[in-house]
Amino acid sequence: MAESQGDGTAGGTRGGQYSGPAAHAPEPVHDHHDDPAFITRTKFLTGVAVVTGGVMTAAILVPVVGFAAADALKEEPWQWVDCGPLSDFPDGKTTSIAVSGPYPESDRRAFVRNGDGALTAIWNRCAHLGCPVSYSAGSDAYACPCHGGAYDSSGRVVGGPPPRPLDRFDIKLVTAAGKDIARQESPAAGCSTSGAPADARVLIGRPFSVDKDLKPYALHGPGESVTGVLSHLYPF
Amino acid sequence: MATTNIGPKNPAVKAGEAALDYVDQRTGVTTGAKWFLFRNIPAETSWFQTLGFTAMALFGMQAITGIILAMYYKPDPNSAYQSIDTITNDVTWGFLVRGMHKWGASAMIVIVFLHMGRVFFFGSYKYPRELTWVTGAILLIMTMFMGLTGYLLVWDQKAYWATVVAVNITASAPIIGPYIADILRAGPEFGPQTLSRFYSIHMLVIPGGMATFIGLHMFLVAKLGIAEPPYSKRRMAVERSEEEARRAAENERLPYGRREVPASTPQPVKAEGRS
Numbered sequence: 001m002a003e004s005q006g007d008g009t010a011g012g013t014r015g016g017q018y019s020g021p022a023a024h025a026p027e028p029v030h031d032h033h034d035d036p037a038f039i040t041r042t043k044f045l046t047g048v049a050v051v052t053g054g055v056m057t058a059a060i061l062v063p064v065v066g067f068a069a070a071d072a073l074k075e076e077p078w079q080w081v082d083c084g085p086l087s088d089f090p091d092g093k094t095t096s097i098a099v100s101g102p103y104p105e106s107d108r109r110a111f112v113r114n115g116d117g118a119l120t121a122i123w124n125r126c127a128h129l130g131c132p133v134s135y136s137a138g139s140d141a142y143a144c145p146c147h148g149g150a151y152d153s154s155g156r157v158v159g160g161p162p163p164r165p166l167d168r169f170d171i172k173l174v175t176a177a178g179k180d181i182a183r184q185e186s187p188a189a190g191c192s193t194s195g196a197p198a199d200a201r202v203l204i205g206r207p208f209s210v211d212k213d214l215k216p217y218a219l220h221g222p223g224e225s226v227t228g229v230l231s232h233l234y235p236f
Numbered sequence: 237m238a239t240t241n242i243g244p245k246n247p248a249v250k251a252g253e254a255a256l257d258y259v260d261q262r263t264g265v266t267t268g269a270k271w272f273l274f275r276n277i278p279a280e281t282s283w284f285q286t287l288g289f290t291a292m293a294l295f296g297m298q299a300i301t302g303i304i305l306a307m308y309y310k311p312d313p314n315s316a317y318q319s320i321d322t323i324t325n326d327v328t329w330g331f332l333v334r335g336m337h338k339w340g341a342s343a344m345i346v347i348v349f350l351h352m353g354r355v356f357f358f359g360s361y362k363y364p365r366e367l368t369w370v371t372g373a374i375l376l377i378m379t380m381f382m383g384l385t386g387y388l389l390v391w392d393q394k395a396y397w398a399t400v401v402a403v404n405i406t407a408s409a410p411i412i413g414p415y416i417a418d419i420l421r422a423g424p425e426f427g428p429q430t431l432s433r434f435y436s437i438h439m440l441v442i443p444g445g446m447a448t449f450i451g452l453h454m455f456l457v458a459k460l461g462i463a464e465p466p467y468s469k470r471r472m473a474v475e476r477s478e479e480e481a482r483r484a485a486e487n488e489r490l491p492y493g494r495r496e497v498p499a500s501t502p503q504p505v506k507a508e509g510r511s
Binding site: 068069071072073074075076101103105106108129130131132146221222223224233234235236 | 313396397400401404405407408410411413414415417418419420421422423424425426427428429
């Protein structure tokens with residue numbers, strides 16, 4: 001009997017044993033639970049649980065992720081650093097000085113070159129993958145110990161994998177009182193030393209990247225090209 | 237069991253069985269262990285299929301030795317190298333535990349790749365085991381990341397610059413690479429924050445993820461069973477009979493896969509059909 005109620009046919013049973021009239025023709029039942037738009041207690045409580053769980057998870061994860069990542073994405077603040085008097089950088093020589101980086105382990109150095117009446121400062125971070133390059137006075141060239149990157153005296157790539165020349169630091173000459181004597185007009189020309197007194201202070205500032213014609217660009221990370229198709233890989 | 241009942245049991249055995257019964261009645265742990273361990277496996281299962289367990293055993297060894305090493309290691313740039321020197325040269329068996337951790341790490345990379353090669357060449361990644369492969373690939377990435385983060389913790393020149401290079405390689409990924417590198421090294425430059433960050437990732441973040449995914453991986457292996465090797469006699473017999481059926485179908489000059497549909501079997505008549 002229960003089965004014949006289900007399909008609503010009068011008189012039939014599934015086994016085919018009886019085919020007479022049904023003793024009781026059931027009324028069609030209207031049940032709200034059959035209506036997909038009707039919000040039952042179960043549906044409502046499931047929704048409440050999902051929303052509450054989502055809010056609780058977000059309340060934990062958002063501060064945690066921000067705490068872990070936000071400060072790491074801040075840019076490094078760069079400021080002018082006094083590197084000593086001009087007499088410390090003899091004419092025609094390249095002098096290696098430690099630049100006050102955030103951590104001593106990073107071995108951040110600048111190669112300050114005084115030649116052709118101008119000062120330039122090259123960062124020792126290899127443009128390939130960030131190893132510290134060393135300067136060889138004999139060949140007047142820079143070499144990276146990690147993957148054989150080789151640079152000439154102005155930091156241009158002469159061999160190995162680096163995609164761009166060595167990065168430069170901004171450099172300027174000021175008086176002891178802090179007044180500018182000369183600034184760096186272009187990376188190729190450098191900071192002119194003509195007429196500067198021997199006790200003028202050499203200041204090193206924000207680094208920047210250069211292309212192979214020594215045209216300045218914003219500072220790029222190691223391995224990034226500043227020109228060509230590959231320079232569009234890092235749009236932000 | 238009833239056929240081997242030859243008299244009263246040893247009271248100690250009885251007490252043990254009672255304790256096991258007590259736990260099993262409340263947790264079903266015996267049923268679960270039997271489901272997990274006493275499975276049917278293909279006849280040709282061989283030493284090749286033990287590589288996965290080897291990788292898991294190495295993970296266990298790395299976990300245990302790593303927990304002990306963390307009791308002596310100091311994740312601070314001024315004392316990290318010194319503390320490792322102390323572990324290696326002063327602490328009793330420190331050289332041994334550190335050596336197990338160091339060589340176990342290399343062995344784990346080797347074994348994990350051999351395991352992946354076995355799965356690949358046996359075709360064990362095919363239906364229905366695709367998700368076992370995917371969880372295994374995630375485990376591989378996490379294993380490599382463990383290698384990267386653990387390498388820095390020694391904090392000598394080789395560790396430092398090798399990790400600088402590795403993170404700069406990460407930074408060279410297009411678009412998001414520089415951001416991932418900044419988050420990894422906690423800023424634009426390697427420093428004390430980087431060391432403690434790598435230490436936390438190495439001993440808390442990734443091991444938790446690895447334990448989770450090893451659990452999922454093992455569940456899938458137990459649920460789906462071990463795949464038949466391609467040289468299995470049964471498998472080859474199936475393939476041979478399939479090949480024979482294909483040839484026979486060709487001989488009948490019927491295109492393969494379009495054989496004549498056999499006469500349909502009579503369907504049971506529905507109740508409405510009767511009157």
